Amino acid sequence: MKFLSIKKSLSYISALVLTISITSSFTDPVYAVSSTCKTGMFLGYDGGISTTGVSTYSPDIVSLDYCNWNGSTGANMISYSSNSTVKNLGKTISVSCHMPNPKGGNVNTLLSASDFDILANQKIQNITTSSSVMLQTYKAEIDKIAAGLADLGTTVYYRPFHEMNYGWFWWGAQDTTDFKTLWYNLYDYIINYKKLTNVKFVYAPNKGDKAADYYPDSSTVTWIGIDAYSDDPENDSAIQTAYNALINKGKIIGFSEVGPAVGGAYVNSNNQQLKKFDYSLWNNAINNKYTGASYFITWDGAYAPFNNINGSLLFTKSDSSATSSALTKYNFENSNQGWVGNTNVTGPWSVNEWSDKGSYSLKGNITLSSGTKYYLYNPISDNYSGYKTLKARVKVASWGNLGSGLTAKLYVKTGNSYTWYDGGSVIVNTSSTTLTLNLANIINTSQIKEVGVEFIGGSNSSGTSAIYVDNITLE
Structure with a gap:
């Protein structure tokens, strides 16, 4: 000041x-x-x-x-x-x-x-x-x-x-x-x-x-x-x-x-x-x-x-035991809010090409291939205590050969050992797909060390495409 x-x-x-x-x-x-x-x-x-x-x-x-x-x-x-x-x-x-x-x-x-x-x-x-x-x-x-x-x-x-x-x-x-x-x-x-x-x-x-x-x-x-x-x-x-x-x-x-x-x-x-x-x-x-x-x-x-x-x-x-409305954790409005991508992702950027809520989402460009993993994630300590569910909205661009389909998992890592928890694989479509992670059985939700989405290329996929994440909420 x-x-x-x-x-x-x-x-x-x-x-x-x-x-x-x-x-x-x-x-x-x-x-x-x-x-x-x-x-x-x-x-x-x-x-x-x-x-x-x-x-x-x-x-x-x-x-x-x-x-x-x-x-x-x-x-x-x-x-x-x-x-x-x-x-x-x-x-x-x-x-x-x-x-x-x-x-x-x-x-x-x-x-x-x-x-x-x-x-x-x-x-x-x-x-x-x-x-x-x-x-x-x-x-x-x-x-x-x-x-x-x-x-x-x-x-x-x-x-x-x-x-x-x-x-x-x-x-x-x-x-x-x-x-x-x-x-x-x-x-x-x-x-x-x-x-x-x-x-x-x-x-x-x-x-x-x-x-x-x-x-x-x-x-x-x-x-x-x-x-x-x-x-x-x-x-x-x-x-x-x-x-x-x-x-x-x-x-x-x-x-x-x-x-x-x-x-x-x-x-x-x-x-x-x-x-x-x-x-x-x-x-x-x-x-x-x-x-x-x-x-x-x-x-x-x-x-x-x-x-x-x-x-x-x-x-x-x-009341942490009775959270009644969703808390928006990340909306990517004009910022990537600390999110990064792994080496298989170019970017990410905050873009207004698509959004689940608001005007912007997080985008990363990818080259499709079978079994390749693409990560968009935030390596930051956080506290999800008192919430039951973590949700993220994702999509894949319409271009590129998706083969058998691109899948995605919403995940967190917790505690000093960075223990992995995810919500299971879901096929991602070209409009909007909601990923859900149940927090009820996760140890150390007060010690979140990383939150992210793991995308995996489908069989026989090829060409270039883009992945998007938006409207990540705690409920």
Whole structure:
């Protein structure tokens, strides 16, 4: 988010969020927003948090910020006195810190490329009283944050240097190699030197371009979060760009900050509410477009669900034992939604040549031959708990010699052993065929590791053709 997009919490000045999340397992209740998506909300800055939203909506995740905005600078602006209050809520916790520029000023005071290069390439544990003031200040700030993480005393998902793909924070829009080095040095200091093995790191760019350019490596990232403020999230191309760039990293992905757009139709550039935002727009976006999202965290103030409308829809839990309507997992509207093909498939692409629902489907081109297997699949961790049936609609193009007929199976792989389950072979026709997989007897539906469709060429088939998948639902 740009400078004008920084949110205020109550009367505090806004700036940056380094979100840290302390969590329980993401495998239990089903939510109105999605059966796989945990709900969360930001409570405020240290010393001034409000738990009003917790009693109203009972979120899974509560978030606070370690910046106290006391008018000081450096590490003196960082504290964690609200830890005890948040721990007593019994929720998954996220913590952020609007970390000041170690060269002076606040988080929005930009740092030169040369100073950033010096800071990024310095091992934090090697900073001493003989080091520059900038380096000593940086170490003191990190030490204060680390002390807060240790004080919480449980698994922590820490989101440092967020929105690095834009230039409104001192670490933003810097050299990608320097940024990755900064990340590695922080990870090494927290995990190896400080021995805070309870800390897990979260990579969190802003929506838009270059969301994956600063990604360090999977060994130092546990979660991915996207900061995404929008008046129309389902159709926001900047959110789609970031989501599509990160969905295939093999990590739990979610939205670390959500709300209406800053400077948009609902909230002005001074974070003042112009009119109430309809949070059903975010509910629909996660259900229909960002189906791989495992969590979201709403902001406070003008962005808070209880200060807008349909916030309860976003947070309402549904009865996982009595899911009454289909949840659309994938509809491929203008995106392949993380789906890929094996080496026997060219593509896949989101196309409007055919659809079972909406305007688009997923298409892959194939060369037909007897017994050849063609896979369209999504290698992403997911949770299908509470649902009885998985369905997919498929078809084959009318061109090419299908021989005895192209068959297809809808399948999932579950658990650490990637155990295969499928719904059996069905002949695919050139109009629309529904594939069904009974989830009732599948072990570990909370640990889906891959979902896909296996197509198999019929006897005496030849020539080129195309396969299509659309409207994958949980019921």
